[in-house]
Amino acid sequence: MDIGLIAQQTVNGLMLGLIYSLVAVGFTLFFGVLDVIKFSHGDMLTWGVFTAFSVYLGLTLIGLAAPVLILVIVALVAMAAIGFLGAAIAKVLIIPLKGAPPLNTLLITLMLGTVLRESIRLFYPDGANPKHFPALLPDWSHSWGHFTLRFDNALMLLTGLLMIVLVQLVIKRTKLGMAIRAVSQDEETARVMGINFNLVVYVTFAIGSALAAFAGVIYVLYYNELSFNMGLLLGAIGFSAAAVGGFGNIYGAIVGGFLFAMLQSIGAAALPFASAYKDVFAFGVVIVLIAVKPTGILGEKETERV
Amino acid sequence: MEKKVSALSVRGIYTGYDRADVIEDLSLEVEEGTITCLLGNNGSGKTTVIRSILGLTPPRAGRILFHDADITHLATHKIVRLGLASIPEGRKVFPGLTVEENLRLGGYQEDDKEVLLARMQKVYALFPRLEERSTQLAGTMSGGEQAMVSIGRGLMGAPKLLIIDEPSLGLSPLLVKENFRIIQSIREQNITVFLVEQNVRQTLAISDYGYVLSKGRVVAQGSADTLRDNEEVRQAYFG
Amino acid sequence: MQNPLLSISNLGKKFGGVTALVDLDLAVPRNRIFGLIGPNGSGKTTFFNVVTGIYPATSGTVVFEKEDITRFSPQKVYRAGVARTFQRSRLLLPLSILDNITLGDHSQLENGLFFNLFRRRALAAQYRQLLDKSRDLITIFDPGLADRIFEPVVNLPMISRRRIEICRALISNPKLLLLDEPSAGMTHEETHRLIDDILQIKDKIADLTIIIIEHEMSVMERITDHCAVLNFGQKICEGTYQQVAADPEVQKAYLGVD
Amino acid sequence: MSEPSRTHASLLPSVAAVLAGAVYMVFFLAGESQMVVFGLLVGAVLALAAFKHWRVLDAVGQSARDHQGPFSIVVVAAVAAVCLYFYDDAFVLFLLGTVLVYVLTCLGLNIQFGFVGVMNFAGASFFGVGCYTAAVLTKHTALPHLLIIVLGGLLAALLGFVILIPVLKTRGHYAALVTIAFALLFKTFLEVNDTLGGPQGLKAAGLNLFGWDVGRDIAIGDFEGSFYLGYIAVILLLAILGFIMARRMEDSWIGLNMDAVRLDETVSACFGQSIPRWKITAFTIGNFYCGVAGAFYAMMLGYIAPTNFTFGDSLILLSIVILGGLGSLWGTVVATGIVIIIPEKFQVLQEYRFLLFSALVIAILLFRPQGLLPRPLRGYRTLKSLPGKS
Amino acid sequence: EKVQVAFIGPLTGGVSAIGVGGRNSADLAVRLRNADPKAKYEYELVVLDDECKPNTGVQVATKAAADKKIIAAAAHYCSVVALAGVDVYHKFGLPIVVWGAVHPDITYGNDYKEIHRVNGTMINQNEVAAKFVKELGYKTWVNLYDTTDYGKGMNEYFSKYLTANGGKILGSFGVTADQQDFTAELTQAKKLDPDVIWFGGLTPLGVRIRLQMEKLGLTSQFQSCSGIISDAYVTGTGELAEGTIAFREGEPVEHLPGGKWFMEEYNKAGYSEAPDAFGPFAFVAMNLILDTIEEVGPKRKAVVKRMENIKDYKSIVGAVTFDEHGQNISPAITKYVVQDGQWVPWQDSEYAAGKRQLKRR
Numbered sequence A: 001m002d003i004g005l006i007a008q009q010t011v012n013g014l015m016l017g018l019i020y021s022l023v024a025v026g027f028t029l030f031f032g033v034l035d036v037i038k039f040s041h042g043d044m045l046t047w048g049v050f051t052a053f054s055v056y057l058g059l060t061l062i063g064l065a066a067p068v069l070i071l072v073i074v075a076l077v078a079m080a081a082i083g084f085l086g087a088a089i090a091k092v093l094i095i096p097l098k099g100a101p102p103l104n105t106l107l108i109t110l111m112l113g114t115v116l117r118e119s120i121r122l123f124y125p126d127g128a129n130p131k132h133f134p135a136l137l138p139d140w141s142h143s144w145g146h147f148t149l150r151f152d153n154a155l156m157l158l159t160g161l162l163m164i165v166l167v168q169l170v171i172k173r174t175k176l177g178m179a180i181r182a183v184s185q186d187e188e189t190a191r192v193m194g195i196n197f198n199l200v201v202y203v204t205f206a207i208g209s210a211l212a213a214f215a216g217v218i219y220v221l222y223y224n225e226l227s228f229n230m231g232l233l234l235g236a237i238g239f240s241a242a243a244v245g246g247f248g249n250i251y252g253a254i255v256g257g258f259l260f261a262m263l264q265s266i267g268a269a270a271l272p273f274a275s276a277y278k279d280v281f282a283f284g285v286v287i288v289l290i291a292v293k294p295t296g297i298l299g300e301k302e303t304e305r306v
Numbered sequence B: 001m002e003k004k005v006s007a008l009s010v011r012g013i014y015t016g017y018d019r020a021d022v023i024e025d026l027s028l029e030v031e032e033g034t035i036t037c038l039l040g041n042n043g044s045g046k047t048t049v050i051r052s053i054l055g056l057t058p059p060r061a062g063r064i065l066f067h068d069a070d071i072t073h074l075a076t077h078k079i080v081r082l083g084l085a086s087i088p089e090g091r092k093v094f095p096g097l098t099v100e101e102n103l104r105l106g107g108y109q110e111d112d113k114e115v116l117l118a119r120m121q122k123v124y125a126l127f128p129r130l131e132e133r134s135t136q137l138a139g140t141m142s143g144g145e146q147a148m149v150s151i152g153r154g155l156m157g158a159p160k161l162l163i164i165d166e167p168s169l170g171l172s173p174l175l176v177k178e179n180f181r182i183i184q185s186i187r188e189q190n191i192t193v194f195l196v197e198q199n200v201r202q203t204l205a206i207s208d209y210g211y212v213l214s215k216g217r218v219v220a221q222g223s224a225d226t227l228r229d230n231e232e233v234r235q236a237y238f239g
Numbered sequence C: 001m002q003n004p005l006l007s008i009s010n011l012g013k014k015f016g017g018v019t020a021l022v023d024l025d026l027a028v029p030r031n032r033i034f035g036l037i038g039p040n041g042s043g044k045t046t047f048f049n050v051v052t053g054i055y056p057a058t059s060g061t062v063v064f065e066k067e068d069i070t071r072f073s074p075q076k077v078y079r080a081g082v083a084r085t086f087q088r089s090r091l092l093l094p095l096s097i098l099d100n101i102t103l104g105d106h107s108q109l110e111n112g113l114f115f116n117l118f119r120r121r122a123l124a125a126q127y128r129q130l131l132d133k134s135r136d137l138i139t140i141f142d143p144g145l146a147d148r149i150f151e152p153v154v155n156l157p158m159i160s161r162r163r164i165e166i167c168r169a170l171i172s173n174p175k176l177l178l179l180d181e182p183s184a185g186m187t188h189e190e191t192h193r194l195i196d197d198i199l200q201i202k203d204k205i206a207d208l209t210i211i212i213i214e215h216e217m218s219v220m221e222r223i224t225d226h227c228a229v230l231n232f233g234q235k236i237c238e239g240t241y242q243q244v245a246a247d248p249e250v251q252k253a254y255l256g257v258d
Numbered sequence D: 001m002s003e004p005s006r007t008h009a010s011l012l013p014s015v016a017a018v019l020a021g022a023v024y025m026v027f028f029l030a031g032e033s034q035m036v037v038f039g040l041l042v043g044a045v046l047a048l049a050a051f052k053h054w055r056v057l058d059a060v061g062q063s064a065r066d067h068q069g070p071f072s073i074v075v076v077a078a079v080a081a082v083c084l085y086f087y088d089d090a091f092v093l094f095l096l097g098t099v100l101v102y103v104l105t106c107l108g109l110n111i112q113f114g115f116v117g118v119m120n121f122a123g124a125s126f127f128g129v130g131c132y133t134a135a136v137l138t139k140h141t142a143l144p145h146l147l148i149i150v151l152g153g154l155l156a157a158l159l160g161f162v163i164l165i166p167v168l169k170t171r172g173h174y175a176a177l178v179t180i181a182f183a184l185l186f187k188t189f190l191e192v193n194d195t196l197g198g199p200q201g202l203k204a205a206g207l208n209l210f211g212w213d214v215g216r217d218i219a220i221g222d223f224e225g226s227f228y229l230g231y232i233a234v235i236l237l238l239a240i241l242g243f244i245m246a247r248r249m250e251d252s253w254i255g256l257n258m259d260a261v262r263l264d265e266t267v268s269a270c271f272g273q274s275i276p277r278w279k280i281t282a283f284t285i286g287n288f289y290c291g292v293a294g295a296f297y298a299m300m301l302g303y304i305a306p307t308n309f310t311f312g313d314s315l316i317l318l319s320i321v322i323l324g325g326l327g328s329l330w331g332t333v334v335a336t337g338i339v340i341i342i343p344e345k346f347q348v349l350q351e352y353r354f355l356l357f358s359a360l361v362i363a364i365l366l367f368r369p370q371g372l373l374p375r376p377l378r379g380y381r382t383l384k385s386l387p388g389k390s
Numbered sequence E: 001e002k003v004q005v006a007f008i009g010p011l012t013g014g015v016s017a018i019g020v021g022g023r024n025s026a027d028l029a030v031r032l033r034n035a036d037p038k039a040k041y042e043y044e045l046v047v048l049d050d051e052c053k054p055n056t057g058v059q060v061a062t063k064a065a066a067d068k069k070i071i072a073a074a075a076h077y078c079s080v081v082a083l084a085g086v087d088v089y090h091k092f093g094l095p096i097v098v099w100g101a102v103h104p105d106i107t108y109g110n111d112y113k114e115i116h117r118v119n120g121t122m123i124n125q126n127e128v129a130a131k132f133v134k135e136l137g138y139k140t141w142v143n144l145y146d147t148t149d150y151g152k153g154m155n156e157y158f159s160k161y162l163t164a165n166g167g168k169i170l171g172s173f174g175v176t177a178d179q180q181d182f183t184a185e186l187t188q189a190k191k192l193d194p195d196v197i198w199f200g201g202l203t204p205l206g207v208r209i210r211l212q213m214e215k216l217g218l219t220s221q222f223q224s225c226s227g228i229i230s231d232a233y234v235t236g237t238g239e240l241a242e243g244t245i246a247f248r249e250g251e252p253v254e255h256l257p258g259g260k261w262f263m264e265e266y267n268k269a270g271y272s273e274a275p276d277a278f279g280p281f282a283f284v285a286m287n288l289i290l291d292t293i294e295e296v297g298p299k300r301k302a303v304v305k306r307m308e309n310i311k312d313y314k315s316i317v318g319a320v321t322f323d324e325h326g327q328n329i330s331p332a333i334t335k336y337v338v339q340d341g342q343w344v345p346w347q348d349s350e351y352a353a354g355k356r357q358l359k360r361r
């Protein structure tokens, strides 16, 4: 295979990996704070994207024309709105269930995902059909043979990674981060330390959900398309990435996300069988990896002793 | 006569878990600057009293006052922020956090890094083992080492009232003695102590006042000396 | 020593940088109560964990009944006749007292799929037998618990849980019983009742050796025939309780007599 | 020493409850209009709330637990009666048959998840293995169909071994990942690959039992009933068998061992349990249930395709198990009824039905976090009633 | 006397837009009929959701077929579901008219008299398509198709006719129906540098592929099939839709007098969703059912018998004539191209007139 092609596939894989990673970081956060899988995470992303789209339409309606300004507003509003939604979900659905078996949370967020998805399909104008999201970043690009490097891709990649680093810093370096980790270990004792449990959960869900919206904005800038069920598979892959990287570890989510994207790219481009098998290949490798490293690549350390 | 100030006042509380009440019509006072102890058999409800005070299992009826502020239905973190810290029963450390992180969480209310560092040094001086193992995950420490973490974490705060639930559980005799010395020194820093312990002889030796709990009710109370001489208490706890 | 039940030689255990056991040599005689004491973090629990196969030994050997069990899995150690309790009580909280005790008798039960699904009458017979056995056992410790044998253990206070845990370890008639701080958190009176119960059981079961870890010295004094003291994973002293308690090193490191 | 001193409850409340349930089902299933269906649904919720308030439900539960055997027989009789009531309504019978198929499947998942704690997010895949087995074998071989149903179960169990190693090595969410990956992989594999019909799927022959073509309408004397009665008879029998086996498993040392493995692997190991053994047992038996149910379903349905075995379908199966209450066998039965029948009854709502259904499940979970019928403590009740020397 | 007729289609899930559009169109047919004073009966439409899943399909098929009050049904957009349902309809004797599913076997895979179809099969469409694009002068193709029955079938027939006509397929990629990222496949395609990228599948994927082609700087002509002929494709791709070519059975609705009338009535009725690509077919299917019932009365057997020889039935998608399998044999295939944000029949377009150029010609 020639270099240009490889370079192109690498960039493709990086972009895909970034999106997966961003989704996976969200899963890791929720898992980190409440030990729950939030299966509606992918659909939160969809809501983020549709919020962004609506804001975009609104802004163009009032005549705003500067694309970069639009983009910034769109992204901020989407993140704020979905962050708020995430906190609200935590309040109404997650915290009331914290005494119940953890699987109930899984089921309830699963159902919530359906509610979110179906609401868009049914109540968003023409929600059942895919929509076009305009390119808001300048479309400068440069080509070398089969390889086209686009400025906007590079920018997105950078912002995305920056975002992840930011979240990582918040978790590792701030009091909030410590509170999040304490809450995940032992809710009651955390409260006895003076930590406001509910607040920590709200904030975590807000951050995780805002991150989903952010991932959504990146997604839609990259693919220029949105549809009501885009979050479904993205959620499943994000979860897989978080797990294969090792839950509770943000670097694990990154590793998992890029790994998954890489596997899919290899499956589609470099292996002799049909490209449709790429998911079979990627998930197959994931199963094998988990068999070898049962708590993910950067797995959690064993903390239990007898 | 010196004026007595009540740091904690529990008035006629009823507390239970799912069904029956474990605590029935229980009242007690903890005077400021004293060590007050709560004695009782296993399962008599001592921990439940503490949970009620901390708002973890709020009482069904009755009132709890902390320095005259009604904390009966306050959220735990708010109660704690009023100046009430605790060393919980059963070495409840954060297993997945390191020893140092556990200690830092004990000083969660304190923002001044210097102060925290000084306190941590003090804890390390008391329990050198913790300094040695500051990066070990607390969950992998031995039983007694976890007790040290839990006590050290309690010392990291600067409360007005410290509630301690069976601190010497699983500590070696040497450390048990050390532990009682620490509690005494806490009082000397003008921190009120409310203590639950099974080690009755030593507890009464350092306490000012005590309550004896049986099946969720106070069955005896008095100054430490009177309790020590109480025949029933002797039988049950000294053998 | 003639024919010890358990003999440990050269046993070592490391956790990363932490050395929990170093070159430990021990011989535990049959039919005795053997005490293990030592400061916090000196490796006592780790010793239990290595013997029962939860942690693999880093070096050395564990010989039980002339069989080298160093590399045995926990299951095999149990089948060889070693039962234990845990420093932090580990019961199956949602299950009933009966279930928790029954679990200890795993080796005596028929666990085959066919037997359990289709030979229901034989199973029922086994069940009744076990029910009686469990009741009798728990009655020794606390008759009150025998009446509540179908209730979940989650609501029980710690003392009851510890008793149930000991019953769980005893029901299979092990040759070696490992008790890790059984009296922790009990009052004086409760502790001594527990010791009475243990001694009573010990009398009933002909061939039972017990290793007990305790920080409550009155217990050690009353119940042990022989004691070993660990410090920093090493044995620093061995003998009767009176002997080890008189040892200056033990006093300094552990008892705090100044 | 005696049992906890509680008087034996009478059988009456539970029988009354089953009868009421059966009558309700008849009305609910026969209800056509939007108004009737909603009225019945709201009525049921209100009635349950009221009964709960008056402690009627406790009495029913106690009565049912004290009389396992008779209670179960009454339930089966009631189900049979409801089916016979709709003897010529092919659609209602088909729906009831589907419910029974899912009951069997979810019992299997409950053994895996509720008993031993292995979360299986690929239930629909193993179900699908059964379906495909039936479709292929009925077409290409002359094997007796009953044998094919069993083979469906065996093959599903066998395929489970593909992911056995990671399932054994992992716990919790990591184990979930393994089965999720398997579910996604399985469906894609079926679609991409043409040997098993590809995305278009396969036809499956109808069930034929020892020369009895179950797909033919039933005529006995003057009685003329839909052929689905035959299918229901068969699947009812299979479901009962599955239920009895699961119940026996629960009330035996196996159930105890599985509970122990689920709750604390370290303790289990220290008391001689082989953790892999019980995980493999539960996983394999559970998949066997799925496969058997699948094989039967393919024959009843007549046509199968990969889109029936998606990750989403697995999630529905798992929802049933959680909704019913983990490890609760009767809970599974009730939850299956709700999850299968209500969306169908919501057909009048057309495109809004999934939305409402999801909202309904959320509401149930919020108000009933332990599941509809939480699993009672093991009381070895099925053993106690057995005669025998002790 | 109230007569019940049914509509079955996917109202939930990924292709629900088409299903809901079809439902509205069928509903329109019934409404118009009920408003018609000459109508002999009053009709009631029973709507059932098959979710585009065969098991649900069989379930609702059974529901409709077992309900003797329902005389006939306009059914199915998804081929798998139709294939799963035909046995049920036959068993219970319910006449159906398929309004969207394109798999040949639905009609040709059996001899059931109850099954009819107003739209064409994927065979006709691809035969015409292959010939047409070859004649436009293109030489090389890269095929992408989704691995559903629809995409795979399309790929099979298109490839067959294309190679028969001398076209060269440089590579073909199956993709899963919920796939979002096609950059890996398209990068490969870019290297192969074909004249045309052909896609067999439905709108959502079509949109994604067209957009991602642009991302990667792929300048080949984009060609697809009936699955993407929808307003959603145009709105989803924006300006990039321009010049996309695709094919659909039936005469161009907008050409037939009935077509305009249909759109007017549809808008008048005030449905909140568009009829979408197959709305007209659903309308025709339902109308055919209603006409037949009017003619022979509300009896299933009579309807089946009458439908055996439907010939030159005038409809908004052209004349309908059933062959012995119930397949409409007269569907002309219309070639479409997107021009200024509209699907325009090729012959009316500026492309045909030579005013605009497709890519790479």
Ligand SMILES: Nc1ncnc2c1ncn2[C@@H]1O[C@H](COP(=O)(O)OP(=O)(O)OP(=O)(O)O)[C@@H](O)[C@H]1O
Binding pocket: B017, B018, B022, B040, B041, B042, B043, B044, B045, B046, B047, B048, B049, B089, C154, C155, C156, C157, C158, C159, C185
């Ligand atoms: N979470 C709970 N749910 C139900 N009952 C409980 C719970 N916690 C404690 N109990 C019951 O409440 C009673 C009092 O328990 P509590 O822990 O307060 O006693 P305690 O005096 O602290 O005993 P210990 O010396 O064991 O610490 C006991 O009978 C116990 O079984």
Ligand SMILES: Nc1ncnc2c1ncn2[C@@H]1O[C@H](COP(=O)(O)OP(=O)(O)OP(=O)(O)O)[C@@H](O)[C@H]1O
Binding pocket: A305, B140, B141, B142, B143, B144, B145, B170, C015, C018, C019, C020, C038, C039, C040, C041, C042, C043, C044, C045, C046, C047, C087
């Ligand atoms: N899983 C583990 N990982 C790391 N270190 C461990 C682990 N388990 C034990 N240790 C360390 O090994 C040492 C011995 O621990 P052990 O639990 O055996 O002590 P112990 O003698 O039982 O003490 P205690 O009386 O306090 O229970 C301790 O310092 C402990 O921190």
Ligand SMILES: [Mg+2]
Binding pocket: B046, B047, B048, B089, B165
């Ligand atoms: Mg207590």
Ligand SMILES: [Mg+2]
Binding pocket: B142, B143, B144, C044, C045, C046, C087
């Ligand atoms: Mg220990």
